[in-house]
Amino acid sequence: MDYKLTGLTPMLETHDMEATIKFYTEVLGFTLLNYEADWGWASFKCDAVNIMFSIPNEHRNMPKPIMSGSLYINPDNVDLVWENLKERCLICYPIENFDYGMREFAIYDNNGYLLQFGQMIAE
Structure with missing residues (x-):
């Protein structure tokens, strides 16, 4: 390109x-x-x-916001983000370590969009 x-x-x-x-x-x-x-x-x-x-608007007027995926955000300290958000948001899943090498959690925003926060697990 x-x-x-x-x-x-x-x-x-x-x-x-x-x-x-x-x-x-x-x-x-x-x-x-x-x-x-x-x-x-x-x-x-x-x-x-x-x-x-x-x-x-009139060009795209869905009855409610929809998205088939999520927004995946990479903080430098996922545990600190979790501590700041866990009591303030609707939780999709709590913080945990996953076999694919990420420590992450997910919340829903006020519109229902899924926001995931993940950080690579240090070896």
Whole structure:
């Protein structure tokens, strides 16, 4: 290829932008970079992780947000993230070590999206 991809920023839908802003800033510790209420759009950043949300519009109006996968986030201290979030979020599965070499857990955000946090297990 003659070009380089320089990043990936998921754009997800939310039916409740205010609750999403509150969850991502107050619970997960993201910074709200931009919020355009007239457009129904917001962008967030936490360290090297970027994510955007939009309100459904006439071009794509699903009854509720859906995603067949998850967002997998790699913190430098998964145990500390777990301690910070375990009492503040809906848990999908608690922190554990997996045979494939990752220590991870998963939560649901306010929209129902699955967020996994994982770190390689030190040998």
